[in-house]
Amino acid sequence: MDNVIGLEIIEVVEQAAIASARLMGKGEKDEADRVAVEAMRERMNKIHMRGRIVIGEGERDDAPMLYIGEQVGICTREDAKEICNLDELIEIDIAVDPCEGTNLVAYGQNGSMAVLAISEKGGLFAAPDFYMNKLAAPAAAKNHVDIRKTPTQNLHIISDCLGRSIEDLVVVVMDRDRHKGLINEIRQAGARVRLISDGDVSAAISCAFSGSNIHALMGIGAAPEGVISAAAMRCLGGHFQGQLIYDPAVVKTGLIGESKESNIARLKEMGITDPDKIYNAEELASGETVLFAACGITPGTLMDGVRFFGGGARTESLVISSQSKTARFVDTIHMFDQPKSLQLN
Numbered sequence: 001m002d003n004v005i006g007l008e009i010i011e012v013v014e015q016a017a018i019a020s021a022r023l024m025g026k027g028e029k030d031e032a033d034r035v036a037v038e039a040m041r042e043r044m045n046k047i048h049m050r051g052r053i054v055i056g057e058g059e060r061d062d063a064p065m066l067y068i069g070e071q072v073g074i075c076t077r078e079d080a081k082e083i084c085n086l087d088e089l090i091e092i093d094i095a096v097d098p099c100e101g102t103n104l105v106a107y108g109q110n111g112s113m114a115v116l117a118i119s120e121k122g123g124l125f126a127a128p129d130f131y132m133n134k135l136a137a138p139a140a141a142k143n144h145v146d147i148r149k150t151p152t153q154n155l156h157i158i159s160d161c162l163g164r165s166i167e168d169l170v171v172v173v174m175d176r177d178r179h180k181g182l183i184n185e186i187r188q189a190g191a192r193v194r195l196i197s198d199g200d201v202s203a204a205i206s207c208a209f210s211g212s213n214i215h216a217l218m219g220i221g222a223a224p225e226g227v228i229s230a231a232a233m234r235c236l237g238g239h240f241q242g243q244l245i246y247d248p249a250v251v252k253t254g255l256i257g258e259s260k261e262s263n264i265a266r267l268k269e270m271g272i273t274d275p276d277k278i279y280n281a282e283e284l285a286s287g288e289t290v291l292f293a294a295c296g297i298t299p300g301t302l303m304d305g306v307r308f309f310g311g312g313a314r315t316e317s318l319v320i321s322s323q324s325k326t327a328r329f330v331d332t333i334h335m336f337d338q339p340k341s342l343q344l345n
């Protein structure tokens with residue numbers, strides 16, 4: 001799977017990022033999302049594969065989306081039998097967020113990207129469009145930190161595992177009312193907090209890279225983004241845990257369901273009988289082979305954003321594979337017309 005589609009999925013996220021980046025700073029959140037979705041769909045449908053979207057974020061806020069259950073790839077077409085050897089092709093599941101950080105794109109802020117994760121059928125947790133409490137930390141702290149422990153305890157553990165004082169730790173938290181207590185506790189413990197308005201996938205994955213100056217992600221974001229983050233962290237060996245949040249009172253924004261009880265019932269219908277289960281990266285992305293790809297739309301901690309120049313654009317992507325155990329940063333020049341010159345950097 002890695003060899004067959006590894007290179008193609010880079011182009012999928014690149015195309016989505018380029019499309020969305022054209023709307024950077026235009027204040028049009030939905031449009032930035034829509035063009036990314038369309039570009040992603042169009043490029044995915046040119047890949048020789050039998051894909052199925054299992055996470056197509058967007059349901060929560062009526063944003064444009066690649067639909068859950070949507071079939072993608074050449075070999076899902078009606079005439080697939082004539083073009084593809086269906087007996088040999090493995091079926092793959094895909095989790096997408098074509099524009100992760102739509103607000104960031106709309107307002108020209110850092111940290112947005114086009115992102116997806118792939119595994120064989122059943123290899124990714126089909127997360128409901130709920131919220132998720134998340135804990136991400138570097139590989140050195142994997143299985144030492146635990147989302148059941150207090151933030152203070154986890155900070156002491158990360159500090160020991162990394163051999164740096166708590167004062168030298170930076171924790172990313174989404175800037176939301178629901179995190180007031182969490183933010184206070186992290187500050188009281190002595191660590192520093194980086195508040196982000198959006199984009200917790202990038203923050204989670206950054207924990208796995210020393211030099212990112214991000215040592216943990218704590219707090220509640222969206223569950224689909226949790227699965228995508230987990231896919232990358234599973235490949236990178238970083239720590240990731242997630243627990244679904246079904247009580248609107250905890251989230252405060254009240255966007256999920258009408259009540260705690262109706263949400264538990266909804267989860268049950270989806271086959272989730274233990275709504276309080278704590279999932280680790282290996283459970284959220286359990287497939288034998290997991291692939292992750294992201295391309296920066298606006299500049300971020302891990303990747304630069306799309307840079308347009310006369311007749312072309314330059315992008316930076318990150319492709320991670322559990323099979324080849326690689327994390328590749330891919331720097332690409334895209335030639336739309338005949339550019340007068342190609343930008344070296």
Ligand SMILES: O=C(COP(=O)(O)O)[C@@H](O)[C@H](O)[C@H](O)[C@H](O)COP(=O)(O)O
Binds near residue numbers: 103176198221222
């Ligand atoms: O910031 C985010 C928005 O993602 P998108 O809609 O694809 O632009 C995500 O990284 C967050 O995980 C999440 O969606 C968010 O925390 C949930 O939204 P909110 O209710 O504003 O906290």
Ligand SMILES: [Mn+2]
Binds near residue numbers: 057097099100101225
């Ligand atoms: Mn998102």
Ligand SMILES: [Mn+2]
Binds near residue numbers: 033057097098101102
């Ligand atoms: Mn999105």
